[in-house]
Amino acid sequence: MTIETLTLGENHFFTNCYLVSEGKECLVIDPGFQPETVLAALEERGRVLEAILLTHGHFDHVGGVKALADATGCRVFLHPADLTLPPALSAGKLYYTDAFSDGQELTLAGLTFRVLHTPGHTQGSVCLIFQDVIFSGDTLFADSCGRTDLPGGSRYNMVNSLARLAGLPGDPAVYPGHGQATTLDRERKFNPYLRALS
Numbered sequence: 215m216t217i218e219t220l221t222l223g224e225n226h227f228f229t230n231c232y233l234v235s236e237g238k239e240c241l242v243i244d245p246g247f248q249p250e251t252v253l254a255a256l257e258e259r260g261r262v263l264e265a266i267l268l269t270h271g272h273f274d275h276v277g278g279v280k281a282l283a284d285a286t287g288c289r290v291f292l293h294p295a296d297l298t299l300p301p302a303l304s305a306g307k308l309y310y311t312d313a314f315s316d317g318q319e320l321t322l323a324g325l326t327f328r329v330l331h332t333p334g335h336t337q338g339s340v341c342l343i344f345q346d347v348i349f350s351g352d353t354l355f356a357d358s359c360g361r362t363d364l365p366g367g368s369r370y371n372m373v374n375s376l377a378r379l380a381g382l383p384g385d386p387a388v389y390p391g392h393g394q395a396t397t398l399d400r401e402r403k404f405n406p407y408l409r410a411l412s
């Protein structure tokens with residue numbers, strides 16, 4: 215499985231957009247801005263976009279969705295609990311074609327992954343669990359976790375969601391919505407929010 219990171223919204227939001235592929239077909243996680251940059255990256259690599267996976271509905275993660283979907287006809291997956299986000303936080307009406315649900319196992323672009331509903335940052339936040347890799351959105355960051363003070367946020371839910379992540383088996387790599395990649399063991403050991411759970 216190949217993972218490429220495009221950091222979009224330069225100089226301001228630095229949202230990690232991930233291109234994930236096993237072969238020609240490709241998944242894009244959180245195309246927050248600059249859909250033309252994502253399209254150019256796909257074209258350069260000869261990839262066909264099968265689906266966009268959204269870790270949550272905040273504007274800095276979904277801004278490029280509609281343009282990419284229009285250009286490629288790809289499917290768009292979102293947890294519908296984020297449809298309750300105020301339009302100002304989701305950049306208007308959220309566009310999606312398929313609903314994520316907790317525990318759902320999906321195979322797209324030849325890759326199988328499981329959906330973990332992890333509310334806290336938003337009500338519809340999810341983490342996507344691939345073999346040996348977690349895409350953690352704005353739930354878990356290296357040394358930190360997502361903010362819980364925006365509408366739809368809940369510190370109580372965040373604690374439960376972080377506990378679910380910490381309880382996953384093994385030491386998968388963690389690719390967050392912002393900042394550097396890490397590993398689950400590193401976060402279990404050093405992340406103050408995970409350490410506070412035990």
Ligand SMILES: [Zn+2]
Pocket residue numbers: 270272335352
């Ligand atoms: Zn967010």
